[in-house]
Amino acid sequence: MKLRSSWIFIALCTSCLCVTAQTGFISIDCGGSKGYVDKNGISWDPDGQLSNNVGTIVTVTPPPSAGTTTPLSTIRYFPGDRQNKYCYVFNNHDHGVLKGVTYLIRASFWAGSTLPYATRVPNQTTFQLLVGADVWDEVSIGLPQTGREEIRELYLFASKDTIDICITGQATGSDIPFISSLVLRPLYGNLTSVQSMLNAARNRAFLSKHRINYGAASDSDYIRYQGNDLGDPYDRIWKPDIQGPILTTNKTVATDVYDHPPARVLQTAFEMSDSFNISFPLPLGTSYHFTLYFSEISKEVKKDGQRVFSLQVLNGSSLFGSLVIDLYKLSNNTRNGAYIAYSIFPMYIGSAGPASFVFTKQKGSKFSPIIAGLELFQVFDKDMSLGTDNNEVATLKNITSSYPNLDIWTGDPCLPFEYNWLTCTNNSRPYISTISMNNQGLSGEIPESFKSFKALTRLSLAENKFNGSIPDLSSLVYLETLDLHNNNLTGPIPNFLGGLPALTTLNLNNNNFSGHIPRNLLDKVATSRLNFSFEGNAYLCNEGSTHEFCTTSFGSNKKANFRLIVGTAVKCAFLALLII
Numbered sequence: 001m002k003l004r005s006s007w008i009f010i011a012l013c014t015s016c017l018c019v020t021a022q023t024g025f026i027s028i029d030c031g032g033s034k035g036y037v038d039k040n041g042i043s044w045d046p047d048g049q050l051s052n053n054v055g056t057i058v059t060v061t062p063p064p065s066a067g068t069t070t071p072l073s074t075i076r077y078f079p080g081d082r083q084n085k086y087c088y089v090f091n092n093h094d095h096g097v098l099k100g101v102t103y104l105i106r107a108s109f110w111a112g113s114t115l116p117y118a119t120r121v122p123n124q125t126t127f128q129l130l131v132g133a134d135v136w137d138e139v140s141i142g143l144p145q146t147g148r149e150e151i152r153e154l155y156l157f158a159s160k161d162t163i164d165i166c167i168t169g170q171a172t173g174s175d176i177p178f179i180s181s182l183v184l185r186p187l188y189g190n191l192t193s194v195q196s197m198l199n200a201a202r203n204r205a206f207l208s209k210h211r212i213n214y215g216a217a218s219d220s221d222y223i224r225y226q227g228n229d230l231g232d233p234y235d236r237i238w239k240p241d242i243q244g245p246i247l248t249t250n251k252t253v254a255t256d257v258y259d260h261p262p263a264r265v266l267q268t269a270f271e272m273s274d275s276f277n278i279s280f281p282l283p284l285g286t287s288y289h290f291t292l293y294f295s296e297i298s299k300e301v302k303k304d305g306q307r308v309f310s311l312q313v314l315n316g317s318s319l320f321g322s323l324v325i326d327l328y329k330l331s332n333n334t335r336n337g338a339y340i341a342y343s344i345f346p347m348y349i350g351s352a353g354p355a356s357f358v359f360t361k362q363k364g365s366k367f368s369p370i371i372a373g374l375e376l377f378q379v380f381d382k383d384m385s386l387g388t389d390n391n392e393v394a395t396l397k398n399i400t401s402s403y404p405n406l407d408i409w410t411g412d413p414c415l416p417f418e419y420n421w422l423t424c425t426n427n428s429r430p431y432i433s434t435i436s437m438n439n440q441g442l443s444g445e446i447p448e449s450f451k452s453f454k455a456l457t458r459l460s461l462a463e464n465k466f467n468g469s470i471p472d473l474s475s476l477v478y479l480e481t482l483d484l485h486n487n488n489l490t491g492p493i494p495n496f497l498g499g500l501p502a503l504t505t506l507n508l509n510n511n512n513f514s515g516h517i518p519r520n521l522l523d524k525v526a527t528s529r530l531n532f533s534f535e536g537n538a539y540l541c542n543e544g545s546t547h548e549f550c551t552t553s554f555g556s557n558k559k560a561n562f563r564l565i566v567g568t569a570v571k572c573a574f575l576a577l578l579i580i
């Protein structure tokens with residue numbers, strides 16, 4: 001079979017690219033108390049502010065592999081079922097998040113031997129991880145946790161200049177969630193294969209499934225950023241594969257190749273038998289992107305045609321693509337040259353079997369197939385959500401930022417599920433349709449910004465300490481319910497209420513309104529099914545008014561029920577006005 005058009009193959013020659021400093025790295029130590037620099041030169045910051053100081057911090061014994069300076073020695077967990085998501089929000093202002101840049105995002109979880117709380121299933125904790133308005137993945141960890149930390153990593157194209165990473169709370173039926181660390185690494189467009197794949201997959205995120213360094217000397221030799229030419233400049237973590245025979249070189253190998261693998265990945269390789277099959281059992285029904293790294297590091301290979309092998313990629317039992325690699329030639333006729341193969345369209349794995357990479361030595365080739373590294377990504381099944389309408393989000397933030405009780409709610413208000421005190425329309429970019437901020441101890445004046453929620457049908461601010469008058473909400477043309485009972489609102493009842501076309505329930509009980517009940521509101525009670533409750537207000541009619549003025553407005557088939565508390569010829573006060 002010929003090369004498929006869905007493949008691109010890049011051959012590059014030797015040259016050393018010096019690693020740039022860790023510009024743009026964001027490294028958060030969850031539960032950490034202060035900033036520090038670890039042995040790899042990565043600067044970690046504590047997560048106090050990012051977590052809104054919600055949750056509880058516990059010290060844990062880090063895994064033996066982690067060394068002494070590690071973010072894995074503390075966790076932050078989020079007990080309580082009040083919030084259904086706990087988010088870390090990275091923005092442009094504080095963290096330099098850039099719209100239009102692709103990020104590697106990695107969350108790590110290390111519980112140690114046990115968690116300081118009960119889980120639904122003994123010795124196991126399970127919760128969900130969210131990215132922005134989408135579900136990222138499920139995290140399920142057996143306890144006591146052994147080996148290395150659990151990691152979730154994805155590549156995300158930032159469509160805004162904020163990135164929210166959230167874990168779900170008990171309110172979604174999960175266990176109490178915890179987290180050890182969170183990192184963001186800007187990739188700009190540098191990782192060519194990833195970027196072209198992201199473009200082809202219309203900016204779907206990729207989950208990193210496998211990232212392997214073949215020919216590693218030891219199974220504890222993970223490669224990541226280490227502040228020099230040998231580490232990974234993007235802080236990808238490469239898992240060692242120690243199966244042999246192993247080829248190694250100490251000579252410089254080109255890293256200035258597509259996707260810039262670290263030198264140490266290209267300096268070791270696994271030399272296979274004449275025919276070899278590298279296979280990954282993967283979740284079915286989804287798409288994958290892969291990148292394979294080859295480098296010719298054997299002293300024995302001196303010319304074209306000496307190491308020639310075919311590579312067949314199988315999704316299940318069908319052939320996704322194939323090619324023949326003459327490695328010396330493809331590395332531009334240099335020893336220590338590198339060669340990279342990657343998919344530019346996702347490989348779909350349907351109902352049948354794993355992904356397999358089958359290598360076969362070609363006739364006339366002196367040497368067997370080799371491989372230096374491999375990356376395999378799962379492409380998200382759907383486009384990343386753009387989330388709730390931007391104006392709605394900004395308005396909500398404007399309101400909640402005044403109230404510490406509500407300001408801890410971060411992340412997308414509607415997706416992938418709603419905050420538990422509001423509901424949203426069923427659009428791909430939702431609007432907020434109901435808000436219930438009852439009994440939250442909210443005080444001061446009711447924010448006028450509520451008027452900006454275009455699709456609002458219900459606004460319930462009952463049982464707080466709001467004072468002042470009702471702001472102008474006349475733009476809320478879909479508002480059906482306005483519930484402001486048990487506050488300390490004063491002033492006249494505003495005229496616009498009678499003009500709200502959709503209003504069916506208006507509860508102003510137990511406030512301190514005074515002045516007129518507007519004529520149009522009384523008309524509305526009389527002519528429509530508006531349920532208007534007005535108990536517990538001191539109501540003063542204007543001079544010349546009588547309570548009959550009000551009663552007659554209700555029409556003959558309605559009955560107004562009010563109690564006179566100040567009875568003079570010119571003034572009357574109602575304690576209650578109840579229309580039945």
Ligand SMILES: *[C@@H]1O[C@H](CO)[C@@H](O)[C@H](O)[C@H]1NC(C)=O
Binds near residue numbers: 012332
């Ligand atoms: C490798 O060789 C090919 C063909 O000669 C050339 O097009 C390509 O630019 C070379 N790659 C590098 C990185 O020099």
Ligand SMILES: *[C@@H]1O[C@H](CO)[C@@H](O)[C@H](O)[C@H]1NC(C)=O
Binds near residue numbers: 122
């Ligand atoms: C479950 O965890 C407890 C400690 O929390 C431990 O003593 C016990 O051995 C664990 N059980 C299993 C099956 O791992």
Ligand SMILES: *[C@@H]1O[C@H](CO)[C@@H](O)[C@H](O)[C@H]1NC(C)=O
Binds near residue numbers: 019187188189190233
């Ligand atoms: C990645 O790309 C940016 C912007 O093009 C560049 O400044 C940076 O040096 C590149 N980093 C690496 C490690 O190649």
Ligand SMILES: *[C@@H]1O[C@H](CO)[C@@H](O)[C@H](O)[C@H]1NC(C)=O
Binds near residue numbers: 248249250
């Ligand atoms: C590479 O260098 C190390 C130490 O510097 C040495 O132990 C090893 O034998 C060298 N390997 C090769 C293949 O030259």
Ligand SMILES: *[C@@H]1O[C@H](CO)[C@@H](O)[C@H](O)[C@H]1NC(C)=O
Binds near residue numbers: 277
């Ligand atoms: C490769 O290995 C996998 C797992 O062992 C197997 O299912 C698959 O059939 C093999 N493919 C080939 C072409 O040998």
Ligand SMILES: *[C@@H]1O[C@H](CO)[C@@H](O)[C@H](O)[C@H]1NC(C)=O
Binds near residue numbers: 316318350
């Ligand atoms: C293999 O991949 C191709 C292209 O992505 C797809 O059309 C085909 O259905 C896949 N086969 C299986 C068995 O998943």
Ligand SMILES: *[C@@H]1O[C@H](CO)[C@@H](O)[C@H](O)[C@H]1NC(C)=O
Binds near residue numbers: 394447449
């Ligand atoms: C936030 O609210 C204040 C007062 O309610 C208002 O003046 C301001 O314009 C609002 N800002 C935004 C961005 O909505």
Ligand SMILES: *[C@@H]1O[C@H](CO)[C@@H](O)[C@H](O)[C@H]1NC(C)=O
Binds near residue numbers: 426
């Ligand atoms: C939301 O809309 C989708 C498609 O428009 C529909 O399939 C789904 O049932 C709707 N959900 C609700 C709760 O209305």
Ligand SMILES: *[C@@H]1O[C@H](CO)[C@@H](O)[C@H](O)[C@H]1NC(C)=O
Binds near residue numbers: 467468
């Ligand atoms: C409303 O209450 C706040 C304190 O919560 C107070 O500062 C303000 O003066 C009050 N406004 C009115 C109109 O009573």
Ligand SMILES: *[C@@H]1O[C@H](CO)[C@@H](O)[C@H](O)[C@H]1NC(C)=O
Binds near residue numbers: 467488
């Ligand atoms: C309501 O507001 C008035 C005037 O600001 C104040 O005197 C009274 O204590 C407040 N009542 C409550 C229950 O907050």
Ligand SMILES: *[C@@H]1O[C@H](CO)[C@@H](O)[C@H](O)[C@H]1NC(C)=O
Binds near residue numbers: 512
């Ligand atoms: C109602 O408001 C008036 C001032 O407008 C204030 O004197 C009175 O204390 C308030 N009543 C209550 C019950 O808060």
Ligand SMILES: *[C@@H]1O[C@H](CO)[C@@H](O)[C@H](O)[C@H]1NC(C)=O
Binds near residue numbers: 505531533
């Ligand atoms: C009217 O509203 C009040 C308070 O919200 C409620 O208790 C009552 O049941 C409602 N009556 C009708 C007929 O809906």
